[in-house]
Amino acid sequence: MKLQCDVEVVNRMLPTFGMKSRGKGTRAVLSIGKHMDKTAQRQGVFMMICTAKDRAGAKYKLKNNIEKFHTWFVEKGKATVRLKEPAVDICLSKADANSLKNFLSAARLADKGNDASSLPLSTLAPVRARDVEQPKKKLTIMSKKDYPLTSNFPYSLEQLQVSYCKLSRVDMRMLSLKALRKLDLSNNHIKKLPATIGDLSCLTELSLHNNQLEAFSEALCLSTLQQTLQVLDISQNRLRCLPAQFCQLRELVNLKLDDNQLECLPFHIGRLSKLRFLSAANNQLSGLPGDFRKLSLENLDLFGNPFIHANPLDHTMRLTFPLPLQELALRAVANLRIPYGPHLIPAHLCQELEVAKPCECGHICVNYYIETAVSMNLHQVSHTVVLVDNMGGTDAPVQQFFCSLSCYSEFLDLVLQRSVR
Template identity: 65%
Template sequence: MKLQCEVEVINRMLPTFGMRNRGKGARAVLSIGRQPQCKTGGKSTAVYLMICTLKDKAGSKYKLQENIEQFFMKFVEEGKATVRLKEPAVDVCLSKANANILKTFLSAVRLANQGCDIDTLPLSSLTPAKTSEIEKPRMKMIITSKRDYPLTKNFPYSLEHLQTSYCKLARVDMRMLCLKKLRKLDLSHNHIKKLPATIGDLVCLQELNLHNNHLESFPVALCMSTLQKSLQCLDLSQNKIKALPIQFCLLQELVHLKLDDNELIRFPFKVGLLSKLRFLSAARNKLPFLPASFKKLSLESLDLFGNEFEQANPLVPSIQLTIPLTLLETASRATLNYRIPYGPNSVPAHLCEDLDVAKSCDCGNSCLGCFIQTTVTVNLHHVSHTVVLVDNMGGTEAPILCHFCSLTCYSLFLDKYLQSNR
C-alpha cells in the first residue's frame, strides 16, 4: 500500500543534545511492505514502513511490528496525522494527504504493528520511488505556442491554472474538462467557435478567459451549470457575440465581466440581477440602449465607449397597448404580480418562456405583450463609481429602456419628466 503526502520525520532525541528539527515537510511516498529477501535467502516476515523523498529516493525504512508507541489522528479529516515510533525515537508527521486514503493507510500500519497475518495486509514492494511519484503536484501550466501544446500525454490532474493561448485551437480540448481542481482557465487568442456544455462540470472554476476567439454565442447550459456558484471572472471580449441568453443572469457570483469588441445589440434584460458585479466593460459594440434593470447595478468601473446609442426621446413612445387587455395578458400579469408559482407541469412551455421575459413597469407591476415603451437618458455615474466616457464628446449618459403597464403609469412618468425639464 502507498500514500503520497508531505512528511516530516522529527527526531525526539535532538532537543536532548540542544539541536532543533528543521521543521519543514517534504513531498514523499510512503509504502508498507516486506524486505525482498532476508540474509538467509528466505522471505522476510518483518513489515516495514518506507519513506521515499526527492533527496532520498532509495527510502528510509522503519520496522512496524510492536514498534508504534502512539497514533495522533485528531486532524485526520484534514489529511493530517502523526505516527510515533519507539525505535528509532521519531515522530512521522503526515500532512496534505487524501483523508480517505490516509485512514486506510493508518489502519494497515496499525494492523502491522499488532503483528497480524501479513497475508491479510495490503503490502507493496519496498522499491525506490519514481521521481514522478515524489515531485510536488503541478498547479500551473502556461502554453503560448502550438508547438508546445501536449498531444500525446494528458494535462496533470493537479492543475489549478491552465493557459493555452496562441495554439490555434478550434475547439476546447476535452482533456481539460477532466481537471476537476481547475480554478483558472485561459483559452484566449485561439479559434474556438463553440463552447461545450461540459465546461460547467468544472466545479471549482472561478476565472474563464475566452478573449479573442470566434465565439458567436454563450451556451444556456453553462448558465444553468455549477458555474452559477463558482464563476467570478469572465472575459468574452473580441469575439462575435450578438446577444447573451436570458439565463446569463443566473451567474450571480460574477464580479468581473468583459464583453468588449463583440457585436452585442442588447444586454440580458435582467442584468440587474448580477448583484455582485463590480467591473463591467462592453466597449465597441452595437448597443442602441440599456435595459431598465441596468439601473439596479452597483459597479466600481463601467466602460461602454464606442457603442451606437440612440438618442433618448421619452416624448415619442412605442405604444403596444390594447384596451381592454387580452385574457392572456390579464392572466399573465396576475400570475406574476401575485407571485403564483408556475412551471411546465401547470403552464404550457411557451407561456413559461414568455413569463420569464416579462417586463417590469415603474410602478412595480409586470406586463407581457401589452405595454408602452420609451427610452430615457440616465447618467451612468448613478450606476458606477468610475465611468469611461461613452463617446468622444465627453458624455457619461446613455439611454435606458423603460416600460409602462398602462396609460396612467406613462402619464405619471411624463408629468415628472416635464416638471424636471422646465
C-alpha cells in the first residue's frame, strides 16, 4: 500500500522546549510493508516515509502503536496519524481522497495486529527522485503520440490542455481531477459532452473550440458549473441551439459561440449579468432575443449573421379573441408574481412561464402575442462592437412582443411620430 502526498512529521515534545513546527508539508511517498523489528527480533508491519531529502525513508512501527486518527478533513485529502512511540503526529495533506481512505484503512488494520497476509502491503524500498517531486499542476499534450494510455493524469492538475489528439469523446479519467480549474480540449473530434463534466467543482475555464459538438446539455447548465464557470469557448462546432437553462451559467464573463449554426441565442440571455465578452460571429442568427437589451458588455462580435431588416410594420400575429383561459391564468401568475413550481402546477406550464414574453406596457404574455422586430444600435449594450456587416453597420434586429392589439397600435403610433419628426 502506497500513498503520494505532502507530509509533515511533528514532534509533540516541541512545545515543551518552546519550539513550533514549520506547519508546511514536504512531498513524500508513504508505504506500508514488512520490516525486521530489531527490538522484537521479528518481522513487523511498518509505515515508511520517503522524501526528496531522505529517499531511503524513515520507518515507524504500526502494530499497537497508533494512538489516534484525525480524519475530519479526509474528503479534502487531509488526515493526521498520531503515534505512541515516537511521540509524533504524521500530518498528511494534498492527497487523493480515495487513496488516503484506503491507506488509513490499511494502517488501522496493521495497528490492530491483523494477519499480514490480509493486508495490502508494499515493499519498503527507497523511492525514485521523480516519485517525490512536487505535484504537477499544469499539463499540455499536443499530439496523439504523447497521450497517456497506460498511466493516469496527475491528480493534482489545475490546468490541462489536450489538443490535436483526435479525441472522439472526453476521457473519463479527466473528470476525476478535482483540482482542475482550466480544461482545454480544443481541436479534437468530440461530439458529445458527458454530464459529469459538471462534477469538476473548481472548473472556471472550458475550451471546446473546433470539435464536432451538436448539443450543449441541460444537465451541464444545472451542474456546479453554475457557480464556477467564467470562460466558455464552444466556437467552431455544429451547434444549432442552446438550451433555455444555458442562462443559469451566471458566472460567465467570456462566451465564444463563433462559427456554429446557431439560429437563435438563449431567450433569457440577459440573466448573464456578469458577461463582458460575447462573440457569436458567423452563425445563422436572424435576430436577437428581447432580453439582449439587459446585457452590459465590453466587447461584442456578431459579424457574419443573416440578420433580417427590422421593420415594425412586419409582424407575426399570435393572438386569438377571446384569449384562452389557460393563457389568462398564466398571465395572471406572471404579472402578479405568484410563486409556482412543478409541485403546484404541471411541469409543462412551468416551462411555458419560463419563456414568458414582456410587453411594452410592462405586462407579460405567454403563448398568445404579436411579435415584431425593432432595430437596436449594439453600442447600447457594448462599449466595443465589431461591425455587424461589410456596410459598417452596428445595428441589429431585436425581438419585440405585445400582449394586445392596443399595445401594438400605441407602439406603431410612436414609430410614425418619430418618422415624421
